[in-house]
Amino acid sequence: EIALTQSPGTLSLSPGERATLSCGASQSVSSSYLAWYQQRPGQAPRLLIYGASSRAAGIPDRFSGGGSGTDFTLTISRLEPEDFAVYFCQQYGSSALTFGGGTKVEIK
Amino acid sequence: EVQLVESGGGVVRPGGSLRLSCAASGFSFEDYGMSWVRQAPGKGLEWVSGINWNGGSTGYGDSVKGRFTISRDNAKNSLYLQMDSLRAEDTAFYHCARGGYGDYKGSSLDFWGQGTLVTVSS
Numbered sequence: 001e002i003a004l005t006q007s008p009g010t011l012s013l014s015p016g017e018r019a020t021l022s023c024g025a026s027q028s029v030s031s032s033y034l035a036w037y038q039q040r041p042g043q044a045p046r047l048l049i050y051g052a053s054s055r056a057a058g059i060p061d062r063f064s065g066g067g068s069g070t071d072f073t074l075t076i077s078r079l080e081p082e083d084f085a086v087y088f089c090q091q092y093g094s095s096a097l098t099f100g101g102g103t104k105v106e107i108k
Numbered sequence: 109e110v111q112l113v114e115s116g117g118g119v120v121r122p123g124g125s126l127r128l129s130c131a132a133s134g135f136s137f138e139d140y141g142m143s144w145v146r147q148a149p150g151k152g153l154e155w156v157s158g159i160n161w162n163g164g165s166t167g168y169g170d171s172v173k174g175r176f177t178i179s180r181d182n183a184k185n186s187l188y189l190q191m192d193s194l195r196a197e198d199t200a201f202y203h204c205a206r207g208g209y210g211d212y213k214g215s216s217l218d219f220w221g222q223g224t225l226v227t228v229s230s
Contacts, residue, residue, distance in 0.1 A: 092214060092217075097143065
């Protein structure tokens with residue numbers, strides 16, 4: 001089973017600032033099968049990025065994903081008020097899917 | 109519009125059983141892999157189980173292997189999770205989520221239901 005470690009646990013930023021979230025894998029994620037999800041309080045997770053760098057339908061271009069192998073990043077270029085939420089990475093390259101522990105992006 | 113609606117949650121004693129259902133609409137259910145993902149209150153996401161389009165291939169997380177069984181009925185556009193030998197640590201919201209065309213493996217989860225709460229307590 002591939003373990004995913006997200007850092008930092010909490011990111012305190014102001015609207016308009018840039019956010020960079022990290023996701024590290026215990027072994028290489030095949031074919032960059034890495035996704036990012038956003039979860040707002042009381043809501044189900046929403047797919048943001050798949051294939052490490054492809055935006056899902058309807059996702060604004062201020063969200064971008066990068067990386068390969070064992071190191072991946074999610075960048076939010078300029079934080080909007082609705083972006084303050086929890087973000088999870090997930091790998092789906094093995095038969096057992098796994099999630100990272102999450103990064104909370106909070107208003108500073 | 110894709111919709112996934114879970115049901116069947118509730119309070120159950122340790123060692124008991126529960127069967128969750130997920131009703132799918134707005135897409136060709138029989139063509140897609142599906143997964144169950146759970147989230148303990150205030151905690152992170154944990155993948156529980158996945159199934160391919162015809163039920164011929166399934167997978168489970170280590171924490172539920174041998175206790176939970178995933179299945180589907182394509183004629184009823186429904187996904188199920190049979191949970192046996194429940195433990196306190198199984199307490200969580202259980203979400204169903206759509207996987208990829210054909211299989212749950214090799215694809216992200218692009219649509220999610222709101223979840224149903226399972227509480228395991230004596």
